[in-house]
Amino acid sequence: xxxxxxxxxxxxxxxxxxxxxxxxxxxxxxxxxxxxxxxxxxxxxxxxxxxxxxxxxxxxxxxxxxxxxxxxxxxxxxxxxxxxxxxxxxxxxxxxxxxxxxxxxxxxxxxxxxxxxxxxxxxxxxxxxxxxxxxxxxxxxxxxxxxxxxxxxxxxxxxxxxxxxxxxxxxxxxxxxxxxxxxxxxxxxxxxxxxxxxxxxxxxxxxxxxxxxxxxxxxxxxxxxxxxxxxxxxxxxxxxxxxxxxxxxxxxxxxxxxxxxxxxxxxxxxxxxxxxxxxxxxxxxxxxxxxxxxxxxxxxxxxxxxxxxxxxxxxxxxxxxxxxxxxxxxxxxxxxxxxxxxxxxxxxxxxxxxxxxxxxxxxxxxxxxxxxxxxxxxxxxxxxxxxxxxxxxxxxxxxxxxxxxxxxxxxxxxxxxxxxxxxxxxxxxxxxxxxxxxxxxxxxxxxxxxxxxxxxxxxxxxxxxxxxxxxxxxxxxxxxxxxxxxxxxxxxxxxxxxxxxxxxxxxxxxxxxxxxxxxxxxxxxxxxxxxxxxxxxxxxxxxxxxxxxxxxxxxxxxxxxxxxxxxxxxxxxxxxxxxxxxxxxxxxxxxxxxxxxxxxxxxxxxxxxxxxxxxxxxxxxxxxxxxxxxxxxxxxxxxxxxxxxxxxxxxxxxxxxxxxxxxxxxxxxxxxxxxxxxxxxxxxxxxxxxxxxxxxxxxxxx
Ligand code: ADP
Ligand code: MG
Numbered sequence: 001x002x003x004x005x006x007x008x009x010x011x012x013x014x015x016x017x018x019x020x021x022x023x024x025x026x027x028x029x030x031x032x033x034x035x036x037x038x039x040x041x042x043x044x045x046x047x048x049x050x051x052x053x054x055x056x057x058x059x060x061x062x063x064x065x066x067x068x069x070x071x072x073x074x075x076x077x078x079x080x081x082x083x084x085x086x087x088x089x090x091x092x093x094x095x096x097x098x099x100x101x102x103x104x105x106x107x108x109x110x111x112x113x114x115x116x117x118x119x120x121x122x123x124x125x126x127x128x129x130x131x132x133x134x135x136x137x138x139x140x141x142x143x144x145x146x147x148x149x150x151x152x153x154x155x156x157x158x159x160x161x162x163x164x165x166x167x168x169x170x171x172x173x174x175x176x177x178x179x180x181x182x183x184x185x186x187x188x189x190x191x192x193x194x195x196x197x198x199x200x201x202x203x204x205x206x207x208x209x210x211x212x213x214x215x216x217x218x219x220x221x222x223x224x225x226x227x228x229x230x231x232x233x234x235x236x237x238x239x240x241x242x243x244x245x246x247x248x249x250x251x252x253x254x255x256x257x258x259x260x261x262x263x264x265x266x267x268x269x270x271x272x273x274x275x276x277x278x279x280x281x282x283x284x285x286x287x288x289x290x291x292x293x294x295x296x297x298x299x300x301x302x303x304x305x306x307x308x309x310x311x312x313x314x315x316x317x318x319x320x321x322x323x324x325x326x327x328x329x330x331x332x333x334x335x336x337x338x339x340x341x342x343x344x345x346x347x348x349x350x351x352x353x354x355x356x357x358x359x360x361x362x363x364x365x366x367x368x369x370x371x372x373x374x375x376x377x378x379x380x381x382x383x384x385x386x387x388x389x390x391x392x393x394x395x396x397x398x399x400x401x402x403x404x405x406x407x408x409x410x411x412x413x414x415x416x417x418x419x420x421x422x423x424x425x426x427x428x429x430x431x432x433x434x435x436x437x438x439x440x441x442x443x444x445x446x447x448x449x450x451x452x453x454x455x456x457x458x459x460x461x462x463x464x465x466x467x468x469x470x471x472x473x474x475x476x477x478x479x480x481x482x483x484x485x486x487x488x489x490x491x492x493x494x495x496x497x498x499x500x501x502x503x504x505x506x507x508x509x510x511x512x513x514x515x516x517x518x519x520x521x522x523x524x525x526x527x528x529x530x531x532x533x534x535x536x537x538x539x540x541x542x543x544x545x546x547x548x549x550x551x552x553x554x555x556x557x558x559x560x561x562x563x564x565x566x567x568x569x570x571x572x573x574x575x576x577x578x579x580x581x582x583x584x585x586x587x588x589x590x591x592x593x594x595x596x597x598x599x600x601x602x603x604x605x606x607x608x609x610x611x612x613x614x615x616x617x618x619x620x621x622x623x624x625x626x627x628x629x630x631x632x633x634x635x636x637x638x639x640x641x642x643x644x645x646x647x648x649x650x651x652x653x654x655x656x657x658x659x660x661x662x663x664x665x666x667x668x669x670x671x672x673x674x675x676x677x678x679x680x681x682x683x684x685x686x687x688x689x690x691x692x693x694x695x696x697x698x699x700x701x702x
Pocket of ligand 2: 308309403
């Protein structure tokens with residue numbers, strides 16, 4: 001393919017250009033409805049997507065070696081059908097090369113097709129596995145290459161299995177030939193020069209058609225400037241968007257709360273335990289933010305069980321004492337109910353009022369709650385994001401607390417913040433991102449880390465059992481139940497709406513019920529109504545239910561300290577972050593806790609690595625590292641849920657240096673040109689609004 005030599009940086013995103021790139025892949029040769037559907041599922045639906053989907057591998061056409069794939073070229077002589085030794089019919093065509101004769105053979109053929117399409121005296125290049133047949137080299141079911149393809153590197157794309165590479169390659173070739181000219185530059189000149197990055201068109205060309213082996217190894221090792229450009233670009237736009245957001249936060253006039261000795265003494269009196277020093281540090285950070293006139297945007301990061309909830313409650317009480325309302329948002333109804341219950345327990349002797357707003361609160365109660373909230377009669381509002389969607393008017397919202405922040409999009413957060421005059425915001429997460437990285441990744445937030453567990457906690461003991469030994473595992477659980485402690489049983493329902501899977505869980509439930517004859521066993525799953533869920537969970541909390549059989553609805557946040565054992569069936573089907581979250585359900589008291597991983601026979605290599613990591617480590621950070629190793633590039637330890645973008649090129653761990661450089665550049669550019677109005681920065685503004693606002697909602701700009 002030709003190198004693009006035009007003016008790479010002056011391209012303007014004209015309507016025509018944009019609409020060409022937005023054309024469906026169906027407009028490309030060879031792609032009909034069938035391929036279209038499966039390509040779309042892989043995220044390739046437009047010409048632009050094709051241009052931006054690079055090969056993951058390059059094959060070289062080698063000269064033939066017996067037993068391997070290779071290319072032989074020669075002039076076609078003749079063909080015929082012959083009988084093999086074992087009586088099968090075989091189509092055979094003979095070619096002449098400089099080194100003598102060779103043949104092509106087919107076992108599957110129609111009439112004498114495809115040999116009858118060959119023209120006498122013409123030169124052909126055959127690609128396929130080469131073997132010796134009747135004393136001459138022979139290519140089995142060859143692919144015919146064009147002369148210009150021979151000796152070239154052949155790109156291999158990540159496409160649906162049913163689609164031949166050759167078909168997709170042709171489509172990609174067309175997309176590049178006609179579409180590349182329309183692709184606008186996306187990085188400013190200054191950046192390209194600073195890092196010696198190629199322009200966008202050159203970079204795309206190199207990644208699709210690297211031409212030299214040196215380029216290929218640079219791409220595969222992710223060190224080629226064309227590849228690095230895309231890593232940088234992903235980071236740069238993430239950081240630019242974050243910086244824009246951070247600037248808008250700090251410009252926002254916030255509330256200046258008063259927090260005095262009286263308040264601190266009051267809290268001290270109602271505290272059921274002493275805060276750990278890590279909790280105290282986080283609380284001091286929060287108080288300082290609250291007392292300052294700027295709006296608070298603080299992320300509290302702490303491993304499961306580190307005690308984030310109490311911090312949120314205390315901060316909430318401070319806001320209420322200043323006359324403001326507080327909203328606590330949880331990712332699941334189960335967790336919202338729990339927070340609501342704990343809040344009432346914690347403040348039982350305080351004059352605070354609270355209401356619950358979840359999807360399953362009935363219409364009448366909701367309407368009443370809405371009135372109470374609007375009139376200011378209620379101090380704490382606990383709910384799921386349903387609260388956001390239901391047009392709640394606050395009397396005077398002063399503090400927003402979002403638990404397990406990784407389940408919430410930035411847009412939702414923003415929707416809430418727009419409800420009041422810049423309320424302070426606390427986000428709580430258990431996603432273990434290393435501290436230095438967290439500051440870059442959550443560049444728009446201040447971060448407090450709770451890196452200490454409440455005192456008296458004993459490390460959870462993790463064991464694994466193969467499915468055949470399930471009864472041994474159950475006997476082990478029985479011993480613990482006999483001591484009056486409680487147990488979770490978890491089933492991996494990938495899809496709660498899948499009837500078959502639910503049936504499997506119900507069947508296991510029956511089995512467990514029969515096994516623990518003299519115990520109370522309850523079944524909890526996502527398809528249940530809110531009220532049913534609440535009754536079950538309350539029963540488990542107060543001890544009238546000993547064993548809670550559940551799908552992963554208990555994954556996040558559920559806190560029942562008397563539960564000391566969690567048994568996870570088909571544990572190999574869970575990701576490491578989920579396993580870690582699930583294990584966090586036990587070990588919430590000073591009693592010894594156990595996590596039992598039951599694995600089925602068809603466990604994969606990766607599944608096995610996950611299980612052994614769980615057996616070996618309890619630390620979330622360590623597990624996150626291992627998760628990264630196992631998965632390599634791509635999604636790591638729940639980044640998919642963490643509110644972080646999924647990067648196509650970049651890896652926030654291994655490319656940390658580039659991330660930091662991109663952050664520095666973004667900050668510098670915006671401090672000189674906050675509105676991105678300078679001519680040289682127009683590209684940034686255009687790219688942000690064209691590609692990083694609609695599609696990538698995490699950025700929350702535009
Ligand atoms: P997470 O950080 O996972 O949200 P929680 O806030 O649910 O953790 O706290 C876990 C458990 O530890 C709860 O039962 C809570 O009451 C208890 N807890 C929190 N802080 C302390 C502390 N300083 N001392 C003793 N127990 C604590
Ligand atoms: Mg929690």
